Amino acid sequence: MSAVTRRTMGGADAMWLHADRPEHPMVIDGIMWTEQPLDWGLLRRTIQERLIDTYPVFRQRPVGPARPWDLPGWEDDPDFALSHHLHHARLRRPGGDKQLRAFLEKKVSRPLDRDRPLWETWLIDGYGEGSVVFSRLHHAMADGMALAQVMLTLTDPSPDGHDPSPPGAAPGSGLGLLVSSATGLLRGALSLPTVPVTAFKSLAVTRKLLLDVLPRTLLSHEPGVDKLLAWSQPHALAEVKAVGSSAGSTVNDVLISALSGALARYLRSFDESVDHLTTMVPVNIRPPDQPLPRELGNKFALVMLHLPTAEMTPLERLAEVHRRMARIKDSPEVFITSAMAEGIGHLNAVERPLVDFFAGKAIGVTTNVRGPSQPRYLAGVEVTGVLGWVPGSGGQTLGVCIFSYADTVRIGFKVDAATVPDPERLIAFFEAELDSLREAAAPDPAGLAEGSG
Numbered sequence: 001m002s003a004v005t006r007r008t009m010g011g012a013d014a015m016w017l018h019a020d021r022p023e024h025p026m027v028i029d030g031i032m033w034t035e036q037p038l039d040w041g042l043l044r045r046t047i048q049e050r051l052i053d054t055y056p057v058f059r060q061r062p063v064g065p066a067r068p069w070d071l072p073g074w075e076d077d078p079d080f081a082l083s084h085h086l087h088h089a090r091l092r093r094p095g096g097d098k099q100l101r102a103f104l105e106k107k108v109s110r111p112l113d114r115d116r117p118l119w120e121t122w123l124i125d126g127y128g129e130g131s132v133v134f135s136r137l138h139h140a141m142a143d144g145m146a147l148a149q150v151m152l153t154l155t156d157p158s159p160d161g162h163d164p165s166p167p168g169a170a171p172g173s174g175l176g177l178l179v180s181s182a183t184g185l186l187r188g189a190l191s192l193p194t195v196p197v198t199a200f201k202s203l204a205v206t207r208k209l210l211l212d213v214l215p216r217t218l219l220s221h222e223p224g225v226d227k228l229l230a231w232s233q234p235h236a237l238a239e240v241k242a243v244g245s246s247a248g249s250t251v252n253d254v255l256i257s258a259l260s261g262a263l264a265r266y267l268r269s270f271d272e273s274v275d276h277l278t279t280m281v282p283v284n285i286r287p288p289d290q291p292l293p294r295e296l297g298n299k300f301a302l303v304m305l306h307l308p309t310a311e312m313t314p315l316e317r318l319a320e321v322h323r324r325m326a327r328i329k330d331s332p333e334v335f336i337t338s339a340m341a342e343g344i345g346h347l348n349a350v351e352r353p354l355v356d357f358f359a360g361k362a363i364g365v366t367t368n369v370r371g372p373s374q375p376r377y378l379a380g381v382e383v384t385g386v387l388g389w390v391p392g393s394g395g396q397t398l399g400v401c402i403f404s405y406a407d408t409v410r411i412g413f414k415v416d417a418a419t420v421p422d423p424e425r426l427i428a429f430f431e432a433e434l435d436s437l438r439e440a441a442a443p444d445p446a447g448l449a450e451g452s453g
Helices: 011-018 040-052 097-107 144-152 183-189 195-211 237-246 251-268 314-329 333-344 351-359 423-441 445-452
Strands: 006-008 027-034 060-063 073-076 086-090 119-127 130-138 227-231 276-284 300-308 366-370 381-389 398-405 408-416
Touching: 027 097, 027 144, 040 086, 040 119, 097 119, 097 130, 097 227, 130 144, 130 381, 144 276, 144 300, 144 366, 144 381, 227 423, 237 251, 237 408, 237 423, 251 300, 251 314, 251 366, 251 398, 251 408, 251 423, 276 366, 300 314, 314 423, 366 381, 381 398, 381 408, 408 423
Parallel strands: 086 119, 366 398
Antiparallel strands: 006 073, 027 130, 027 381, 060 073, 119 130, 227 408, 276 300, 398 408
């Protein structure tokens, strides 16, 4: 009989393991969908080879610490079977977005079984003429950006299944570009100029983290267990880039500005208005040009971004987002929050109150992930869309996923059902804000006509 393999978690991994709540399972939910049906047998083999045989945590379960002051660990599940984690289902007819959302919403509120490895995947047939792969992975396994990259290792650049990864690398390790577009924040933070300035900025960040207060709005309700999902149609990434270029801003700035305007519109529809709403933005701190380690784990930071929701024109809001993002680039907030997450995992007695304290400063988490610019293929079938949501904590009620894939971008919301019973309105407001930005950034035809003479 072979010995059971056991290893100790990192501090940040332990923090997420202990952060589970009935209203907030610490589970990252992701979907990939296709317009043609997927082959069940081929998908099973792909998951076996590229996840289970590659990353040990997919066959390991969490275990408590050996001593009270130690961190928890992972150990091999002696009863591991792929059938415990990979499931097959079919949507009710007519198999559209409504039926898919209903299926997903029944699953996303459920905790994962702590007696088994902390993940599950569903192949859902009957989504139009195609399929959906729905994955749920616990945050203790790895951060959302790493897990998004892991799930995309299931895919290939061509239908024949060929993946040109370097010898010895995990399949799909060439997907290193799959990082949060907020990684630019990290690059800015790495160039802190002098020790006195760094100390001053560190004090300012510490004050922000400790003293910042989230404005009270209709989004501030205590969350319940039930969650709702909604997502947009794809938007051409080239159009978003054109808006940013014309205004001296980035794609990330444009999308965050549209999100800010959408939230402002949503609040105004209930006769509410605040100057800002705070969201947490994950920042990747892994080297983007290196493959993921086999042990995975959490290697990221969270920054607090004040979304400008005051009354202003679309271009004024875009300029304000750009200014606020630039300010974060020049601060050490990435390093401070990364160290805090690692340290909190060691503080068993006060871990939960600390997580709730910091979570209470934001309405939720916003991820902005830059996926592959070219289509990918899963089990020989083209993937036509990708989205994923990281969990909220404490009193957070609104999670946002912005995902760029194959030269398009979508936004998705995961919201507390009682607080935001109509997330489709948020989608409509986001798309209206994007339209307003396009219109405001477009050249003036009259001006062009006058200048052409």
